[in-house]
Amino acid sequence: MELLGAIITLLGSIFLLLGALGIVRMPDVYNRMQAGTKATTLGSIFFLLGISVGHHQCGCVGKVIILILFIVITNPISSNAIARASHFIGIKLADISKKDELQEDKNSGVVE
Amino acid sequence: MADLLYNIAAIIALIGIILTFVRLILGPTVADRAIALDGMTVMAISLIVFIAYFSERIIYLDVAMVYALISFIGVVAIARYMERGI
Numbered sequence: 001m002e003l004l005g006a007i008i009t010l011l012g013s014i015f016l017l018l019g020a021l022g023i024v025r026m027p028d029v030y031n032r033m034q035a036g037t038k039a040t041t042l043g044s045i046f047f048l049l050g051i052s053v054g055h056h057q058c059g060c061v062g063k064v065i066i067l068i069l070f071i072v073i074t075n076p077i078s079s080n081a082i083a084r085a086s087h088f089i090g091i092k093l094a095d096i097s098k099k100d101e102l103q104e105d106k107n108s109g110v111v112e
Numbered sequence: 113m114a115d116l117l118y119n120i121a122a123i124i125a126l127i128g129i130i131l132t133f134v135r136l137i138l139g140p141t142v143a144d145r146a147i148a149l150d151g152m153t154v155m156a157i158s159l160i161v162f163i164a165y166f167s168e169r170i171i172y173l174d175v176a177m178v179y180a181l182i183s184f185i186g187v188v189a190i191a192r193y194m195e196r197g198i
Binding site: 002003005006007009010012013014016017019020021023024029032033036037040041043044047048050051052054055058060063064066067070071074075077078079081082083084085086088089091 | 158
């Protein structure tokens with residue numbers, strides 16, 4: 001049981017490392033935002049689940065589950081707020097981007 | 113065996129925090145720095161839970177919860193400030 005928890009924890013930490021690598025290597029703000037948010041959310045879910053699976057006898061799994069739910073709810077909200085604000089103050093996309101639907105909606109007057 | 117794997121996982125998460133810190137220093141705009149700070153906070157929460165289990169002090173889980181709450185409020189406040197000022 002402890003070995004299973006350790007393997008899940010290792011998987012989660014690899015996702016955390018990939019998220020950090022995405023934050024460093026991606027070309028503009030929006031790509032960094034999506035790499036950092038999605039990979040680190042999945043990685044932290046696996047990390048916390050793995051630790052609490054390996055040490056289930058201490059009787060505090062409930063707090064860890066509440067923490068996982070909190071991370072899952074709040075992490076997309078904060079990254080959405082950052083991406084929206086940075087698009088509205090005029091930070092440009094990278095040059096290799098193909099499509100900008102929020103800019104098209106702004107031009108056609110759907111979004112003010 | 114299991115303890116070794118747990119320690120390797122913690123070291124990999126720590127390397128992730130260090131990589132994200134590079135973006136926190138380099139980042140050209142405020143949004144880059146806010147994103148890097150957000151990622152660092154999630155990894156730090158994972159490490160705080162790791163420390164809470166392995167030093168057998170369960171009260172540290174409350175520290176992780178409060179840290180997650182304050183980080184969420186902080187990032188939303190930064191986004192609000194970027195969009196319309198204080």
